[in-house]
Amino acid sequence: MACRISELVIDAADPERLATFWSEVLGYVEIGREDDGSIGIGPPGVGFGGPLPVLVLSPTSDPRPKKLRLHIDVNATDRDQDAELARLLALGARRADVGQTGAESWHVLADPEGNEFCLLRARIQPV
CATH class of the missing domain: 3.30.1900.10 (glyoxalase-related enzyme like domain)
Structure with missing residues (x-):
């Protein structure tokens, strides 16, 4: 089990x-x-x-640590990565720099409180 x-x-x-x-x-x-x-x-x-x-x-009320040791990855289910990136940015996400090179296939973003998450390239089926 x-x-x-x-x-x-x-x-x-x-x-x-x-x-x-x-x-x-x-x-x-x-x-x-x-x-x-x-x-x-x-x-x-x-x-x-x-x-x-x-x-x-x-x-x-604790201050957020500089870099979290865990982050969430998300994939679009009904549109391509570029369209989903635009949607997430419109919702209040912002681009985040965690040392990526720019050649990655994913986008690093932060939620409204600065928690990093990644938008991956592949589109997956909804559950």
Whole structure:
């Protein structure tokens, strides 16, 4: 028997803002709120325990470290990489420099709080 990733928790100065951003990026919906201000988002009609992990945006006042040791990679499901890049930038993502050469097949971006993530080239099937 093995484990699988059921949720990813992201510390956030503004959980509401990040929940809105990542919901738009991933096509997720809010699935719950906790008394501590955490907001859970996940696939519509599925929520926690489904085939995809949910994201939990957890409030924190701690300063963000310079570089995270873990980041999220995303792939477009219904458009090419250039069109998806334009969509993500319009949602509030920004380009991030983490030392890439410019020859990579992916784009390094940051969410509204500066958390890096990558937009990969391949288009994949939605779940």
